[in-house]
Amino acid sequence: MERGRSHLGPALQLVHTGRAPTRAVLTAELGVTRATAGAVAAELEALGLIAVDPHPTAVGTQGRPSHGLSVAPRGPVALAVQVHADGFRAALVGLGGTLVGTSAGCGTVDADPAQVLGEAVGAGRELLERSGRRCAGAGLAVPSAVDEPAGTALNPLHLAWEPGVAVRDIFARCLDEAGVELPGPHPPPGHTANDLNLTALAEHRHGAGSGARHLLAVGTGHRGVGGALVLDGRLHTGSSGLAMEVGHLTVDPHGRRCHCGSRGCLDVETDPLALLTAAGRDPGPETSLLDQAAELIRSEYETDAAVRSAVQLLVDRLGFGLASLVNILNPDRVVLGGLHRRLVEVEGERLRAVVADRSLWGSGGMPIRAASLDHGALVGAAELAWQPVLEDPLTVLGN
């Protein structure tokens, strides 16, 4: 009586992204008959992935009320690990992008990736045991370009890791050695990607990018600027995983020299250090540049004219760069993270005006939004781990 196999994946994706609250809309979205949609939902329920409300939800409209469809409250979770300049942490993320649990996190990152990832995976394993839930996969977010198909971290930013380290293999080995029980092939695939890319993916599925067809994400951490692109719901990482290196677009022909040989690059003109410099502040060594810049905006943007004009200068340059990207990629939404998130929060109108002015077809209505998730990289890493399940639940999790 088990019907519905080819529609299993799409159906789960719809529930996962919150676009299928009932079996009725699932029927419409899949373009199948009610019988098939019902069978698909039953199958997903049997797999322990979704839950069907026993009581019909009174919608208030006419006709028989439908039963609510939701993510299974105690279904499988994905193990997500994030490494960044200030530390690393593990987390469990359920379907729907909900953070189930987070490890305390460690504040220092050892020079040996195997050491760091081993510790993180150990923490994740502990979380898994405490939660008692099944693990559907594992994903890792790193602050580096990750090349495909090798899975090596080409430029681990602000980490003592050796550039080019085979971080995916190391992660996979750590998972294997820690004895984390994972479905699918053995040894387990240690899905790994750049953190900004993963943040973009998470924002697309569960955050400010929800519903967009083509989403452009731009953001900055401590130094430099990164980009990410989600096309038709899938991360575009290019032929070898190195797409969206947007840092060296020229945004100010008379700007300062960049190590790339050019001058006025987005990288050096719109990062936290650029804001501090433009505001005439000396960067202190105590906290991260991102925190210092964000704090500067928070506390002095309203009161200090120099800070305000520094912010506006960065907004103008960012707008120039965004316009170039919009002209090339023609997304239908832009989401900004890191320091750029703060910029759009305080000077959104100015930023939109600059982009509209410099983009060719007057993309005046281009929605530019601030990132909305608290732990985007972790959710995105989980998204990576969920991907095989979302494509074919039966093969991955089937008995």
Next chain:
Amino acid sequence: MERGRSHLGPALQLVHTGRAPTRAVLTAELGVTRATAGAVAAELEALGLIAVDPHPTAVGTQGRPSHGLSVAPRGPVALAVQVHADGFRAALVGLGGTLVGTSAGCGTVDADPAQVLGEAVGAGRELLERSGRRCAGAGLAVPSAVDEPAGTALNPLHLAWEPGVAVRDIFARCLDEAGVELPGPHPPPGHTANDLNLTALAEHRHGAGSGARHLLAVGTGHRGVGGALVLDGRLHTGSSGLAMEVGHLTVDPHGRRCHCGSRGCLDVETDPLALLTAAGRDPGPETSLLDQAAELIRSEYETDAAVRSAVQLLVDRLGFGLASLVNILNPDRVVLGGLHRRLVEVEGERLRAVVADRSLWGSGGMPIRAASLDHGALVGAAELAWQPVLEDPLTVLGN
């Protein structure tokens, strides 16, 4: 006894792009059993789309020799129309991208699009009647950005057409009024797109881009520079058809002013006029700028040092722009058209070196090739028309 429906489209695409010379490899490519592949091939043959060799082709290897699979020699054709600054023409293109017939072409383009397209469609209708072959669809290539989903030509370059004219609707109406018999919905869809985009699509399927996963195409006509992107075999035109407007990337911070307000844009630094100016030649009014620039390279690149250094200057700037695009898009191949095609033909090594030097991850091996098709835009327009057939042959052409 008719098996194979969901695999019909993929199978036809494989034959269409020359990746399925026999039923055996079709079996492997589709990932189905021999029985299914055989049924699929039989179905496509019954639809008059492909032909199976009656005699086995002696391959020389062991085992039973397989029968060759090819495009049906007298199968349906697509009606392709191209409009450009120097005129317009109609053509018939068969599966596999083979030009079956071309109208003489008219050398002047009237200010009224309906007049021009009516004449072109009339010529195409005549070609169809003379060939006696069925028409599978019609496609139009225009030298303008075409916005989606409206299908209007936003900036018809070097034409007297009014910007924003609803060229797709006009084309569809001309097809309808001319009485061209088309399968599918009525009124017929007048598939229309930008000519450079269509050239890129054609190059990807039947030319220098064949086999590439992500193909970046850049080229210039008379003035300005355009780009196109084929991702996983499909044209990426963005959310509203306006992607790949690459003309205003900054390639020379100290370059000349551009109407966009910036300076040193790819648009004005690497087009035919830029070459003539750099070589110290006055552009004559007699022939097109593209022809003058191409002729200059052909006849004087070898002999005149000023011409050679002008070419090299353009190559350096083009390389700068290509590097930016490669950093953003990470394609696995680049194809250049128009004047840029000539540049890569005479200074390919220099161009590759510049791109390798300025691209972040040392994409030194990035293949940069010259476009290889004679009538790329026409073939691409036909490709557009074929698309519904390639996706679901039975629904479109089925009895």
Next chain:
DNA sequence: CGTATTTTGTTTAGTGACGGCACAAAGCCA
């Protein structure tokens, strides 16, 4: 030169996913 091997193509039977349809259920509306 004949037989084994290898690869390709076809026939047959069986399975399983899906659509179509009828029916039941559970709310609004008059």
Next chain:
DNA sequence: TGGCTTTGTGCCGTCACTAAACAAAATACG
């Protein structure tokens, strides 16, 4: 209370596809 509307389910037929056996046409090898 009896329609009306929408949702959910059971049943059956259809058909695309797999599996497996068979047939065909070449080469490889003794």
